[in-house]
Amino acid sequence: MQIREQGRKIQFIRSEYQPELKRSTSKVITSCAKYATALSEEELELLTPEERAQAKAYFEKRQQDNANWRRNYSVQSLHEALQQTIAHLKEGNQLDAAYADSLWQAMAVLQKGLKKAGHVKPVRPKSINK
Incomplete structure (x- = not known):
């Protein structure tokens, strides 16, 4: 067939x-x-x-x-979704506490997964404060 x-x-x-x-x-x-x-x-x-x-x-x-x-x-679209979330929070909008907790947990799991896959955390650039 x-x-x-x-x-x-x-x-x-x-x-x-x-x-x-x-x-x-x-x-x-x-x-x-x-x-x-x-x-x-x-x-x-x-x-x-x-x-x-x-x-x-x-x-x-x-x-x-x-x-x-x-x-x-x-x-592939995770970076853009994170940028939108950051913009949402910068505008002073709030998230539900339970949802914020789940985001923190998901980010921790994501960090572990990235490390395990061999993607090291980039070094944060030093800010220049004079």
Whole structure:
């Protein structure tokens, strides 16, 4: 079975060999929305057990790829989010005490993770006060 994204749909295509034609023919068995996370029961009934396993593996891989993308995006945009938080606090806005505690804990875990990954803390530049 082939699985193909076509526009806003995902198509599940079965190829069968036709001896009288001496070639394979392809037929769209079912399709679903591009952002679906699984096939409905009615759609699954149209597939063979082998094809169901393929569809399940496809959706699992796609879900894992999406989770990896979201995690990577969060890491890449962390610096900007921290800058926005700093600006928010500089403007005199307050944070909920429980949320502030969770931020402190998360920053401590982040520092440990950075050290463990081999990223040393940069030396703070000395301020020039005369």
